[in-house]
Amino acid sequence: MYKIAVIGDRDSIYGFAALGLDTYPVSEREEAVKTLKSLSQGTYAVIYITEALLAVLADEVAAYATVKVPAIIPIPGVSGNTGAGIMNVKKMVERAVGSDIIFNQ
């Protein structure tokens, strides 16, 4: 039985607590790295991460790309949409196809 975690700055994620998702507000990089590591141990199948935090933790998150659990999914935070999520999808298309054929129309 897996659970869902949300990690990011507090203002962006506190609402998810009401739905029953586990929220982990972090503000510093060190803290975020540690939290992400402990969340990826197998309790959580899905970890939503704010785009702002993803920009800081890009390398750490990339290490989980090849494993099945957890799925780390970027979501826009309260500070607005940086486009990192869509960029992520774009990169996957480029990786698979060789060039971006979905987004450049």
Added chain:
Amino acid sequence: MAKTQVNPTRMELTKQKRKLVTAKRGHKLLKDKRDELMRQFLDLVRENKALREKVEAGLRRANGNFVLARAGMENEAMNVALMAPRQEVYLEMTTKNVMSVDIPVFEYSTRTTDPNDIYCYGFAATSSDLDDAVKSLADLLPEMLRLAECEKSCQLMSIEIEKTRRRVNALEHVMIPNMQANIKYIKMKLDENERSTQIRLMKVKDMMLEQAHHYKEHSAAES
């Protein structure tokens, strides 16, 4: 041109031929796998894109609602309201095998069945904006989960496609031409050997006949 050194023997030739057949078969299978993976990937990635756009728009709206709710309430009251959630979400994960890629399928269940359990606070001390904000987020949850499923699948599949594509290319442009060159080299060498043996035999026969019958002396005497 054979890059690797091979012994020009019949045994090696059979070995290389067998390897070539396997390589060609593997190449065909991998190519089919790549094509099918690509087809499924493209379908999935299109869905992924649509979902992401939807979720991002929904989250923007929900975040806006939360900002509104916070503006209308004391910070402490807000913290207290969301401190002890009543609802919990569990995920059941099964995997689906698509062309040897295990993609996750999520099935989610909530701890209580009552949809109103997302409001884990007393209504007296909180503004109605908070209710709206929580509701807008709750409505988005199924789509967010589908997005997670979709995006992880896309990620895993893109990695697999890349790997398969490399294998196909390596077989097509390196392994198979190399083997064909080897086979050609061995065949030529064997033919060459056979010809030289034949010539040697003919030469030896001539010499033996010459020794036995002395043709040269006869023809010299006749003239």
